[in-house]
Amino acid sequence: MTRRAVALCAGIALGLAALWPGLTDAHPLNGVVPSHALRLTLSEGALTADYSLRVPTHEIVQELNALDLDAARRGLTRQDSDAFIAEKLDELRDGLVLRADGAPVPWERLPLRAPTGLGNVRHVQFDQQLQATLPPGVTTLTISNGNLPDLLSHHMMELVVVGPLWLQDCSLWTLEEGRIRQDRGGRWGMEESGRELTITLAPAFGPVRRGLWRLNNPVVEGPRPAAEARVVPALTRARDGDLPELPLAVAILAAPFAAAAASRRALPVGVLCAALIGLAGAWTGGVATITAGLVGVGIGRLGAPPPLLAALGRVGLISAGAAAACTLGLRWLNP
Structure with a gap:
């Protein structure tokens, strides 16, 4: 049963890996340990998360071996594979917890733009895009990644801001005397602190203040790094x-x-x-x-x-x- 699961998993992965060029260069250590890449886009009233998890193939094989015996005897069909991937995506979505001012906010999965659950004999990658509607007047957002908590993993988080939004603080920054001395956005690390991100938004601007702000700080239409959206306190x-x-x-x-x-x-x-x-x-x-x-x-x-x-x-x-x-x-x- 183990050999059949390994062969089926490796065969499907190798056959589909060609659809995913450059996959082996996207994460550190070429997938030897799990790696989580989370790219967040903050806009007015919404937060979008592009979440990519690369898992060593042997971890997926162990999960496949836990399937019911009938499925193992007849072999892993495409329907079984699709069901497994869908269940895995739901599990990973639920493991990514978003809170707005302490209250949980549900994610909605957006349509997939490319095949997911692909890989090779070393690793399998799961990609999904999630979106959450933020409550009006929210000041603090916390994103916690509880996926694969028992496995040493690489983590990378990146935050970009779209539109007339400004931040007061972000846990990706190290501040000294009110200035950003270090920005860990987009950098890989293995610290457990990389599993959580806290964003503090500046108070909402009214139309007059927003207009005056735009005179001196024209907003770039496209996404901009979080550090460029920081409002420095007046003092x-x-x-x-x-x-x-x-x-x-x-x-x-x-x-x-x-x-x-x-x-x-x-x-x-x-x-x-x-x-x-x-x-x-x-x-x-x-x-x-x-x-x-x-x-x-x-x-x-x-x-x-x-x-x-x-x-x-x-x-x-x-x-x-x-x-x-x-x-x-x-x-x-x-x-």
């Missing part, structure tokens, strides 16, 4: 090095603002601008503005500033207010 985005022009501009405007601050009535407005800039994350600009304001108080004690300095001060004060408004706008667009 990081406005930090020195990310937006150096903002603190620099406010620092340059600090000198004329100092003259404007000679007027006691202008000082509270200047301090408010500095506080707003600082709260939005441009700490250099905020400190420079407050420092200039304090210098202006000292100037004010010497007497009223000359008309030219007063005029320059008013321009600086208006500019500082504009800088504060722009910084707050960045914070509004980057929750």
Whole structure:
């Protein structure tokens, strides 16, 4: 019974392997151990998963040997093979668990675009495309791969984003000081952590915010890597090095603002601008503005500033207010 199952499995696999060119180059170690490739496409209201599992042929042979005796005696027919593949695909689909904010979300299998369950004497590959409808307002997605939990396996996950969607975080990233230092998307590994992926979405944008965002961040129509869809938090985005022009501009405007601050009535407005800039994350600009304001108080004690300095001060004060408004706008667009 074992030899017959091996011969039938190997014969079918070798006969159909020609339909799958380049199969042996798609996964590491040429299929010696199981390998899971999961490519996710996130769009508005939907998540699509292209899931490919390559299993060593001897593992499939063991499953075939567990078929009922009548099937083993008469040989593995095409109908038996199709039924086995369909059952296997259902099992693999159920092993891929999707949760949206902790609640399970079912997958729907899309029509196959190519034959699946093919391979050779070394490995058999199962491919399927799944799609899930996401609930409105979802913020966290978790995908857990529970297939073949007892076998040491290779894992690869890749995430792309389509349309006006933005991410706050993804477990594929290693962040340092708010920046992506390592992106494991599309890379193979054998760590058990590769079985789970967590995606944190940015809050949904309204039509006004979305329109303003598009002015400065035109969305590529096709899929883009998840790292390019990341919304940097405002406290990081406005930090020195990310937006150096903002603190620099406010620092340059600090000198004329100092003259404007000679007027006691202008000082509270200047301090408010500095506080707003600082709260939005441009700490250099905020400190420079407050420092200039304090210098202006000292100037004010010497007497009223000359008309030219007063005029320059008013321009600086208006500019500082504009800088504060722009910084707050960045914070509004980057929750």
